[in-house]
Amino acid sequence: MALLIKNIKRLVQVETLKLKNRAAGKEMAKVEAVEDAFLFIENGKIAAFGAMNQFSDKSYMWETQETEVIDAKGRFVLPSFVDSHTHLVYPASREIEYVDKIKGLSYEEIAKRGGGILNSAKKMQEISEEQLLEDALKRLDEIILYGTGAVEIKSGYGLSFDAELKMLRVIKKLKQLSPLTIKSTFLGAHAVPAAYKGRQGDYVDMVINEMLPQVALEGLADYIDVFCDKGFFTVEDTERILEAGLQYGLQGKIHANELDFSGGVQAGVKYKALSVDHLEYVGDDEIQALLGSQTMPTVLPGAAFFLGMVYAPARKMIDAGLPVAMASDFNPGSSPSGNMQFILSMASIAYKLLPEEGINATTLNTAYAMDLSDKLGTIAVGKTANLYITKEIPSLEYLPYYYGTNKVDTVILNGKVVAKEGRMV
Numbered sequence: 001m002a003l004l005i006k007n008i009k010r011l012v013q014v015e016t017l018k019l020k021n022r023a024a025g026k027e028m029a030k031v032e033a034v035e036d037a038f039l040f041i042e043n044g045k046i047a048a049f050g051a052m053n054q055f056s057d058k059s060y061m062w063e064t065q066e067t068e069v070i071d072a073k074g075r076f077v078l079p080s081f082v083d084s085h086t087h088l089v090y091p092a093s094r095e096i097e098y099v100d101k102i103k104g105l106s107y108e109e110i111a112k113r114g115g116g117i118l119n120s121a122k123k124m125q126e127i128s129e130e131q132l133l134e135d136a137l138k139r140l141d142e143i144i145l146y147g148t149g150a151v152e153i154k155s156g157y158g159l160s161f162d163a164e165l166k167m168l169r170v171i172k173k174l175k176q177l178s179p180l181t182i183k184s185t186f187l188g189a190h191a192v193p194a195a196y197k198g199r200q201g202d203y204v205d206m207v208i209n210e211m212l213p214q215v216a217l218e219g220l221a222d223y224i225d226v227f228c229d230k231g232f233f234t235v236e237d238t239e240r241i242l243e244a245g246l247q248y249g250l251q252g253k254i255h256a257n258e259l260d261f262s263g264g265v266q267a268g269v270k271y272k273a274l275s276v277d278h279l280e281y282v283g284d285d286e287i288q289a290l291l292g293s294q295t296m297p298t299v300l301p302g303a304a305f306f307l308g309m310v311y312a313p314a315r316k317m318i319d320a321g322l323p324v325a326m327a328s329d330f331n332p333g334s335s336p337s338g339n340m341q342f343i344l345s346m347a348s349i350a351y352k353l354l355p356e357e358g359i360n361a362t363t364l365n366t367a368y369a370m371d372l373s374d375k376l377g378t379i380a381v382g383k384t385a386n387l388y389i390t391k392e393i394p395s396l397e398y399l400p401y402y403y404g405t406n407k408v409d410t411v412i413l414n415g416k417v418v419a420k421e422g423r424m425v
């Protein structure tokens, strides 16, 4: 199976010589591109690309009868978005809480009334595995149509042995059923369940001694997460869980500093977490801790926007030389959208990133945060062909600028066209 895309107005985020695993500091503003380009895909991988005038010489090699040809005149081609932080397996939406929020209740007040994560946890006990799977598959189609090609999905709405495992088994099935590249994260320590109220330490023991060994035994997770924040889990809880995770070969990807300076960033760096996510509360100490580390600072604009929180100092972090990734946090409570085009717009509208920096934040750097930058995140020979063709648009800047509508026309995953004109095929 081969696929040839011709007459591409601009092929964006290409890598020709040295392949980067992430982009940091000034490098984030660099996005290589080829004008008037072709792209050739074979066996699900990117086999060649270049300018159309180079293509003409070798067209006999590529334009054979078995090759599907797409004319991309007037349209851009980009690597698929990589969404490195979601909770998209959930039992029900929570728009009633959202109305409470409009009426003035805070996220913490809603949580205290049994809303928030515990509300999802209650519903998670009741829903069947089949229904959970069916609903999540629909959400996966939705994000595919908006240009996402890889996604991380967390547990964390179960908060009991059975329900956490149910969520993780659903994610495992999604990996088999969906053309998306999926990684799974065990987030047993998302909130203290009602049954353990006042006994947080006992719950952490249960996560470590009962849930984690079973998760590892069944190979259900690629990473481990903890919500390290004010009113949730402490640095001590977090370090215990990260250490236990490492014993089972699970690297951390943690929620840190969303509600306060929690010490979560430093804990993540200390235990070599792959990423620390949210980061609304980041100051010089956190930036220092991250500099020189292998941990990817990940900002979640959807949650800060939806909850009306302060925005993470992404500009300051990049200016200090750090890499920054941006993901959707798709979940029913704090970010009910998996639209990565919106995240790209938010990168520049709210965080003052240049469009190029936003592209690196949502492709290469999120790929790093899922340990996938050798396979995804840029257009490079040998990488998996997960990419999209835009509608006819005037410029690259137009992508973040014209926010709120879908600019993706055709989606290619593993070298196959899976969506066209806003519909799955």
Ligand code: NIG
Pocket (backbone or CB within 6 Å): 087, 116, 117, 120, 227, 255, 258, 303, 329, 331, 332, 333, 334, 335
């Ligand atoms: O990433 N911050 C913690 N967890 C989720 C919110 C989950 C929820 O409200 O359902 C988040 O924003």
Ligand code: FE
Pocket (backbone or CB within 6 Å): 085, 086, 087, 255, 329, 331
């Ligand atoms: Fe989250």
